[in-house]
Amino acid sequence: MKVQFGDQQQSPESRARLIRSLFKQGRTIPAHTDFCMAKGVWTESENAAAAMRWHKAEVRDALGAPSEEGLPFAGPTTHKKGRAPIWRQMEFWEKEDYLFNFQCYVERGGSNIEVANKIAVACEARFGDGPKRVRIVELDDSGAD
Numbered sequence: 001m002k003v004q005f006g007d008q009q010q011s012p013e014s015r016a017r018l019i020r021s022l023f024k025q026g027r028t029i030p031a032h033t034d035f036c037m038a039k040g041v042w043t044e045s046e047n048a049a050a051a052m053r054w055h056k057a058e059v060r061d062a063l064g065a066p067s068e069e070g071l072p073f074a075g076p077t078t079h080k081k082g083r084a085p086i087w088r089q090m091e092f093w094e095k096e097d098y099l100f101n102f103q104c105y106v107e108r109g110g111s112n113i114e115v116a117n118k119i120a121v122a123c124e125a126r127f128g129d130g131p132k133r134v135r136i137v138e139l140d141d142s143g144a145d
Contacts, residue, residue, distance in 0.1 A: 019041060022036055072101070073089060074087050074089045076097075076104075095127050098127075102131045
């Protein structure tokens with residue numbers, strides 16, 4: 001059987017049984033993960049695929065990290081290569097990219113609304129108009145009426 005990058009050699013159920021059988025009381029998750037890796041619970045292909053997921057998340061976090069102005073360094077655009085969005089630095093975004101990222105941050109909610117509003121302001125400054133800013137409503141959760 002030819003193994004592809006990230007192929008699983010066993011079902012998740014049988015792997016879970018193996019992981020449990022190797023467990024010793026009092027181990028941390030990182031320590032038990034290391035032990036399972038040393039015992040060959042995962043194939044090299046699976047380890048490479050897991051590392052790739054980890055690395056892609058780190059790259060995504062680094063590119064999306066806010067600048068001093070609170071804006072992302074880069075973000076996904078409306079353009080794709082295959083199914084994956086093409087990322088560009090914010091300075092190279094087209095208006096559609098501003099609108100797309102604005103909507104993404106709005107949908108995440110919470111403190112992302114502030115970033116969305118900063119994207120709206122940057123879009124307006126660059127193109128003369130942009131998405132309508134979202135109003136942030138502070139709720140009083142002190143319990144006082």
